[in-house]
Amino acid sequence: MITQRVFGAGFTPRVQLALALILLGGVLVPLSNLLLAPSNPLHVPSYALALFGKYLCYALLALSLDLVWGYVGILSLGHGAFFALGGYAMGMYLMRQIGARGVYANPELPDFMVFLNWSELPWFWLGFDRFWFACLMVLLVPGLLAFVFGWFAFRSRVTGVYLSIITQAMTYALLLAFFRNDMGFGGNNGLTDFKDILGFPVQAAGTRGALFAASALALAVGVAVCAAIVGSQYGKLMIAVRDAESRTRFLGWRPENVKLFAFTVSAVMAGIAGALYVPQVGIINPGEFAPANSIEVVVWTAVGGRGTIVGPIIGALLVNSAKSWFTGALPDFWLFALGGLFVFVTLFMPKGILGLWDQWQNRTMRKKPADDPIEPSTAPLPQPAE
Amino acid sequence: MTTKAGTILYLNGVSVSFDGFRAINDLSLVLDKGEMRAIIGPNGAGKTTMMDIITGKTRPDKGEVFFDGNIDLTRHDEPGIANLGIGRKFQKPTVFESHTVEDNIRLSLKGERSVFAALFAKNSVADDRRITEILETVRLDGRRDALAANLSHGQKQWLEIGMLLAQDPKLLLVDEPVAGMTDAETAETARLLKDIAREHSVIVVEHDMHFVRELDVKVTCLHEGSVLAEGPLDHVAADQRVVEVYLGR
Ligand SMILES: Nc1ncnc2c1ncn2[C@@H]1O[C@H](COP(=O)(O)OP(=O)(O)OP(=O)(O)O)[C@@H](O)[C@H]1O
Numbered sequence: 285m286i287t288q289r290v291f292g293a294g295f296t297p298r299v300q301l302a303l304a305l306i307l308l309g310g311v312l313v314p315l316s317n318l319l320l321a322p323s324n325p326l327h328v329p330s331y332a333l334a335l336f337g338k339y340l341c342y343a344l345l346a347l348s349l350d351l352v353w354g355y356v357g358i359l360s361l362g363h364g365a366f367f368a369l370g371g372y373a374m375g376m377y378l379m380r381q382i383g384a385r386g387v388y389a390n391p392e393l394p395d396f397m398v399f400l401n402w403s404e405l406p407w408f409w410l411g412f413d414r415f416w417f418a419c420l421m422v423l424l425v426p427g428l429l430a431f432v433f434g435w436f437a438f439r440s441r442v443t444g445v446y447l448s449i450i451t452q453a454m455t456y457a458l459l460l461a462f463f464r465n466d467m468g469f470g471g472n473n474g475l476t477d478f479k480d481i482l483g484f485p486v487q488a489a490g491t492r493g494a495l496f497a498a499s500a501l502a503l504a505v506g507v508a509v510c511a512a513i514v515g516s517q518y519g520k521l522m523i524a525v526r527d528a529e530s531r532t533r534f535l536g537w538r539p540e541n542v543k544l545f546a547f548t549v550s551a552v553m554a555g556i557a558g559a560l561y562v563p564q565v566g567i568i569n570p571g572e573f574a575p576a577n578s579i580e581v582v583v584w585t586a587v588g589g590r591g592t593i594v595g596p597i598i599g600a601l602l603v604n605s606a607k608s609w610f611t612g613a614l615p616d617f618w619l620f621a622l623g624g625l626f627v628f629v630t631l632f633m634p635k636g637i638l639g640l641w642d643q644w645q646n647r648t649m650r651k652k653p654a655d656d657p658i659e660p661s662t663a664p665l666p667q668p669a670e
Numbered sequence: 671m672t673t674k675a676g677t678i679l680y681l682n683g684v685s686v687s688f689d690g691f692r693a694i695n696d697l698s699l700v701l702d703k704g705e706m707r708a709i710i711g712p713n714g715a716g717k718t719t720m721m722d723i724i725t726g727k728t729r730p731d732k733g734e735v736f737f738d739g740n741i742d743l744t745r746h747d748e749p750g751i752a753n754l755g756i757g758r759k760f761q762k763p764t765v766f767e768s769h770t771v772e773d774n775i776r777l778s779l780k781g782e783r784s785v786f787a788a789l790f791a792k793n794s795v796a797d798d799r800r801i802t803e804i805l806e807t808v809r810l811d812g813r814r815d816a817l818a819a820n821l822s823h824g825q826k827q828w829l830e831i832g833m834l835l836a837q838d839p840k841l842l843l844v845d846e847p848v849a850g851m852t853d854a855e856t857a858e859t860a861r862l863l864k865d866i867a868r869e870h871s872v873i874v875v876e877h878d879m880h881f882v883r884e885l886d887v888k889v890t891c892l893h894e895g896s897v898l899a900e901g902p903l904d905h906v907a908a909d910q911r912v913v914e915v916y917l918g919r
Pocket residue numbers: 688693711712713714715716717718719720761
């Protein structure tokens with residue numbers, strides 16, 4: 285493949301197809317919503333645009349988890365925290381854009397601060413009236429938290445279940461912290477009642493279309509970045525660390541650095557997803573830090589097929605579509621269905637939907653499986669070192 | 671006491687205990703530059719633990735461990751020691767199963783070991799040639815694109831030796847390289863190691879006496895964490911204590 289030679293081994297035909305579809309959808313879906321008459325069969329209704337815009341953010345979140353779980357073997361049960369932090373950073377910008385239009389009509393302070401009788405803006409809210417600053421924080425805050433967390437965790441060689449548990453503890457601690465009113469993030473109500481973004485009303489059809497397109501673009505960039513990383517020599521090293529960490533050490537590599545880089549990049553991606561999610565749903569509250577949210581991301585990724593880049597995107601779209609249907613039709617059964625799905629996938633489809641697809645293709649194409657030089661995205665083999 | 675100058679490896683009075691059990695007990699061992707040494711000893715003698723100490727996996731409770739004359743290995747960790755020039759083949763072959771044979775060698779090639787170097791690394795012609803050379807040496811040139819997981823046990827052992835060669839270390843520690851090999855493969859491996867020993871210092875741990883005889887080098891017999899006998903194989907094998915240790919099991 286010529287494209288593969290130009291951009292790197294990670295840009296497999298499958299990744300290229302996914303990129304093309306995401307970009308195409310990112311343009312066509314909003315256009316159809318804005319330009320076509322509702323009677324036209326190709327018209328995408330506004331509720332669907334909002335729903336799928338949200339799913340695109342979830343897909344980016346699942347992709348970010350895949351980078352660390354699928355390729356380096358770090359099962360993060362706290363990725364929702366990075367998503368939520370990115371969301372809060374964007375939410376703070378949106379709050380400051382409300383200005384004097386709030387209930388208490390205070391031009392400086394968001395309503396909840398007036399309600400708490402605060403007289404001035406806390407220092408950590410300064411600067412968020414500027415979009416570029418908020419965007420910088422969307423990248424920096426999750427990235428920095430992941431870097432510091434990873435620095436300590438990976439250096440002290442915490443792995444496996446223990447690592448998963450402390451990632452879960454991290455998001456839980458943040459959940460409790462953000463629930464507190466005196467933290468200055470709106471307590472359990474969170475941040476909401478947004479008015480506009482970059483001067484455009486958030487509810488307007490045009491803004492919603494643009495946010496959808498931005499989410500698709502972010503997802504496409506995420507896919508391209510992951511494909512480039514995974515296709516590089518470093519990507520091979522990630523898989524080596526995942527499958528035989530101690531072997532890499534005796535070859536002179538430092539697995540803690542390999543993990544730290546992936547974990548930080550992944551957290552930044554999750555933060556971007558959260559930042560795009562918040563203006564589309566119109567609210568961010570501490571519930572986004574709930575451990576259950578992070579676990580759902582793991583389910584999406586597992587369902588689609590981890591270590592495949594494209595799989596987690598499919599998983600996020602499918603599982604969330606199912607969730608929307610369930611919560612409408614059988615609201616009480618969703619959690620059971622989700623749990624059942626996870627058990628089913630773990631037992632019968634360890635490589636997810638894409639793994640199943642590959643198997644089926646191999647069989648029908650009668651390829652010699654033994655010497656097949658498979659893509660760098662091979663799903664993990666459970667192979668402990670030594 | 672021997673002097674450290676001119677030695678590639680110098681262990682003096684090394685001890686290590688696990689929960690009160692002395693796995694290595696006042697062990698002293700000196701390897702000259704360019705020397706190949708075979709280490710024998712019954713199960714649990716401490717052979718693998720000795721390699722763990724040299725490669726930084728286990729910290730000794732006491733004693734000196736010096737590499738290449740005056741480098742104190744107890745002050746370095748595993749990647750640091752690997753980059754100083756010590757390569758290790760594990761008792762249970764450990765290769766990267768979901769990578770191809772070629773990529774296993776590529777990840778081992780001597781070079782800069784930083785994340786950013788790896789991110790932007792380009793495959794050079796020189797690297798490709800070196801990989802071909804190594805694969806020919808370990809008789810895996812026909813399996814270059816095969817997944818390591820699909821290799822036979824013996825081939826995995828060879829691949830791991832190939833990875834060692836790719837690191838281009840000064841000292842190779844090879845733990846039971848012929849375990850699970852056929853007689854033909856064993857003979858081939860002995861030839862391979864003797865080849866390697868021409869340009870490197872090597873320590874080979876092995877139970878297979880035919881193999882050790884093939885190597886035709888000085889032998890050290892470990893028992894209960896210290897040296898029981900040292901010298902030519904015939905001399906060591908004739909030692910009454912060595913015979914007792916092997917028969918007394
Ligand atoms: N990390 C550890 N914790 C506890 N005990 C250990 C540890 N490593 C080694 N031992 C013990 O130290 C002793 C020496 O083990 P070692 O693996 O070095 O023996 P060996 O000479 O390599 O034997 P073999 O020929 O079976 O490979 C054994 O009794 C082993 O159980």
